[in-house]
Amino acid sequence: MKYSPKEIALALPALLVAVCVRILRPVVTIRFRNFPADDLGAMTVVSQNYLRIKEPLNRSRRFDFWYLKPEVKISSEYLLGLISSQIKIHRSRFIELVAAWSERLPGSSSHLIESEIRITPLEGTSEKFRLSQSDRDLSSEYLGQIGIDPKKEFVTLMVRDAAYKGDVPQPNNHLRNDKENYRNHNIDDYLPVAEKFASMGVQVVRTGAKVERELVSVSPLVIDYACSGKRTEAADIYLASECAMCISTTSGLDHVAAMSGRPRVITNQGPIDQASRLFYSSDVFILQRFAETASGKNLTLSESLQFAEIRNLDWYHKVIDRGLQFVRNTPTEILEASLEGWQRGKSQWVDRAEDLELQAQFWHIYDRFFPDHKSRFLNGRPHLGSQFLRTNKWWLA
Secondary structure, eight states: OOHHHHHHHHHHHHHHHHHHHTTTTTTOOOEEEOOOOOOOHHHHHHHHHHHHOGGGGGGGGGGEEOOOOOOOOOOOOOHHHHHHSSEEEOOOHHHHHHHHHHHHHHGGGGGOOOOOSSSSSGOOOTTTOOHHHHHHHHHHHHHHTTTTTTTTEEEEEOOOOOOTTSSSSSOOTTOOSSGGGGGOGGGGGGGGHHHHHHHHHOOEEESSSSSOOOOOOOTTTOGGGGGGOOHHHHHHHHHHHHHHHESSSSSSHHHHHHHTOOEEEEEEEEEGGGGTTTTTTTOOEOOEEEEETTTOOOOHHHHHTSSSSHHHOOOOHHHHTTTTTEEEEHHHHHHHHHHHHHHHHHTTTOOOHHHHHHHHHHHHHHHHHHGGGGOOOOOOOEEEEEEHHHHTGGGOO
């Protein structure tokens, strides 16, 4: 990093403060953490997890300092404002320097605010992102002006494509920018589900800060809010927190929906292990599958998880360079999972004996490859799409 003369002048005082923090530890614990304002999902989950585990009785003997780096591009100023009303977040270069020194001194872990992203303990924290009545009224009126009737049920469609991080460098050790390509999807694959819900009289609102192209539908109940040119951060939060259900490809905004008590349907999920970290027990989800690039052979779930690149999926190129390819969900699979999520949310879904058996087969394989994850399902396990499993029984072989 390059430091300005002012920052260099602050370095020594910051070191002295970090040393004093260590000296004071028998009396009071002072902790620091950089707040992840550049990622909407991390912002949501980290802040609410922190509020959940906060110990009010020990507050007098512990002081926490969250800080925000000035160079960070904030993903949502409006959401940050909501969180800042719950947690004090400092914009101080001096605190940042103290924290940087603290991380380099002995015993650093005792002075670092825990910020593990784990969803299951957050279930039951509904209403965390419910807007004030005045903001709800303003957002409701605003959305009415652009063709969305907030008095009627609506489903939000949160589909990430290549435009979202197209201008953000994601270099890996091969100097390529394909880190998260598996998360980018074709909005046209979601048109059948949008028009199906519209035929049921349910509005479908496509959200997104940056998208490649418009979602074109003949139905007036399918509204491409992302391409309206009229989206606002406040309306984003309103749509997520007030929707009847969200259909997502795992985005930060869908956590706002879940923490507002709204059901989620997760489609085209890539990392399999996230079922125990980022999913709620009420979620319905379907996964991408994998195939050999050279032969075109489709891999079973067990065959897929034999590859470390799939078990620990974090970079797109690791899977591709292993001679494998992602098999995305079909429009039919997306539609079927979404209808199941809708019926489960309305308490209308009835599991068949076959469905329960197939679910058990999936989780048996999951537990075999991720045995240490069993304790994470505090409130029950999410549901892998029933029709997805019925159609792909071979995948569980």
